[in-house]
Amino acid sequence: MIVMKFGGSSVANAERIRHVAEIIQTYKDELPAVVLSAMGDTTDHLLEAADMAVNGTVDIEKVEKLHFDTAKELEIEVPAIKELLDELKTLLTGISMLKELSKRSRDYLVSFGERMSVRMMAAYLTKLGTPAKFYDAWDIGMVSDSNYMAAELLDEVWDNIPKYLNDYKNGKQKEIPIITGFIAKDKHGTITTLGRGGSDLSATMIGSAMGAKEIQTWKDVDGIMTTDPRLVKDAKPVPEVTYEEAQELAIFGAQVLHPRSMIPCRKTGTPVRVKNSYNIKSEGTLIVEKHTGTVPAVTAITKVKNVTLIDIQSSRMLGAAGFLAHIFNQFLKWNISIDVIATSEVSVSLTVNTKADLSGLLEDLGRVAEVKATGDKAIITVICDASHSSAILAKAFDALNKEGINVQMISQGASKVNVSFLVDMAEADKTVQVVHAALF
Known part of the structure; x- marks a missing residue:
């Protein structure tokens, strides 16, 4: 079993969703569990809609148009997205009446992006003949504290996740799990978000709890580079880094995994691979506990x-x-x-x-x-x-x-x-x- 995580730019529109679906199908024999972010600018559009609602206007046109247009282009019917959009409109109506947006309401609001994204991908994969099933994070036992906008997962998540995904890992369930990143629910059943790097943390938590062969996070470069390739044209991919090096890279400006997402991996020693969604044959960068060969000077x-x-x-x-x-x-x-x-x-x-x-x-x-x-x-x-x-x-x-x-x-x-x-x-x-x- 492997875990594959794709960020918002990877599923920004119909063309990108088709491409990601091809990648998932390429790896289907390795039993992928897939973690997705919201489509493109959806989170920004949701927050923009919240600002408008606080000022008395309920408008979800941007969010609605992106998802309806994408579904039409992919030639799929996704009634579950229509249901979520109705729920979103109800939430925004409530915000417009109260004329305020609390942290708790904000978490509920931004959760719609990830929830619509996984429904879109599961429907499209199924249409292609690759059975897939969408999961909201709480459907696989992702429970957090109630620190809205920056929630932390509780220890019980380690035991919860295998209860829901073991059937897939053992071959009893055929549908590929397509799971929301970034969100969870607290003990009271209220939706929370995991803060910065939340989708990365969702992926590494699932992979570590399931004892995955590796966790793949898909970017638009050939792994971790020796420096920003936009600055230095001859920057090269780094074949291997340690968890500690990856954390330091992230803290000091590299667009790798968020530092806190390394915590579950370090507990279990589960390797993480940074891959290029535009060059799937590239080996990418492997993140491990210790270097397997000679430790590079730089x-x-x-x-x-x-x-x-x-x-x-x-x-x-x-x-x-x-x-x-x-x-x-x-x-x-x-x-x-x-x-x-x-x-x-x-x-x-x-x-x-x-x-x-x-x-x-x-x-x-x-x-x-x-x-x-x-x-x-x-x-x-x-x-x-x-x-x-x-x-x-x-x-x-x-x-x-x-x-x-x-x-x-x-x-x-x-x-x-x-x-x-x-x-x-x-x-x-x-x-x-x-x-x-x-x-x-």
Whole structure:
């Protein structure tokens, strides 16, 4: 058994659905369970409809047109989608009367995208002669807490999923399961969403609970690349990375799996393969617990733009216990997360997302230290074997020096698989190109 996950762009329209259906049919002998996101821009259209409803107008034309037109083009009848659209209209009518959208209502609202997507795909596969059956996530026991918009799956999911899918794995059920990603229900039967990377988490949870041969996540590139191929034309696919490396890649800007989706895989050792839906013969990138061959010195280079550097210095705190504790407590108070950090006894340099409102934080920090915040920075991260960091940095920094690019901060991750440094955002793309040329 394998699990195949396709994102919204992969099922954006009739043409893409046909293509994904062909891929699923190609793998049908391996007993695929398929996890789908909402079609294309459906989630955005649903949120737009919610905004209109809050202002008194109920309009689902964009959502309705996409799904009806797609079904017509695929030449299928999907009465279950019509039922969901009626339910959606009822929900929006309620929102328009209350003139507010709670987190709970929002989760219910955006769930319609995934639910319509799986019904469309199951109907089309069945029409092609490949029996398929749609499942909403709760139909296979996906139970979460009640933290709407960012729910976490409960431990009982590990036992629930096999109860519903073992018949398929054992050959008793012939229909291919087509399952919603991103959503679940809490103990009260209320729909929840799993937050960022939710569809990835749905796929890895199902694959890990079922002891799948592998979990495949389908993208539009040949797996994980040595860097963004839009920046560096000779970027190459990386054959293999570890879970830890994949997590660091995702945290520092690579469009791979969301970091939290690695948690179920790491528990069971279930491999994940990143595949290209436009080049199905490509092996893609395999994500595993440990490298099976020689550990590469450098795996990939990523970047994160729109970063603010905060320098904090206080000679008054020299030798004083609790300086760092006090600093970090202020970040906790204002709910601002830190990306990378470098410290000495009386100074701390760290980076945060520029979108965060820093005014309250900076005011509190200013009471015990001199504080300077500088925007328009970028983090460049080299995913590597940090036991060779001196040689890696020597090559990278020599190349940057020749190009006149100044590094303003450096941090080696505790995981020992990454080294990050800070540059001006205007130089971020060039930095990636220079470092990639030096290290690959």
